[in-house]
Amino acid sequence: MISSVQNVSNLSMTRALGAVDTENSASSSAATMPGTAGAANGMSFASVMGNMASDAVNSLKGAESMSFAGIKGTATTREVVDSMLQAEQTLQTAIAIRDKVVSAFLEVTKMQM
16 A cells, blocks of 8 residues: 555656665654755755655555554554554655645746746
C-alpha cells in the first residue's frame, strides 16, 4: 500500500530536476532550519525535497508495520499509537508543503509576462 508512494522521489527524474540521492535520506538534517539545510550541505532543492519525501514514506511504512505488529500482539498499544501519531504528523506536513507548492505555482501562472 505505502510502496506506491515511493514513486514520489522518481518525479524529479521525469521533470529533469536532477538526480535524487535516496541512499542519503538517513543523513538528512532534521535538526537544522528548513531554509538552511540545503545551503549548509550544498544540496540542491530537488535532493532536499527527495530526501523529505523518502523520509515521509519511511515514516508511513513504519507506522504501517507497527500497526500490523499491534494486530499480531507483538507491539504495545502505546508503541502503535506513537507510531500512528508520528505518521499523521508527517502526512499533515506533506499536505501543507503540497498546498504551498500549488499556491506558489498558481501565483506564478497569474503573473504577467
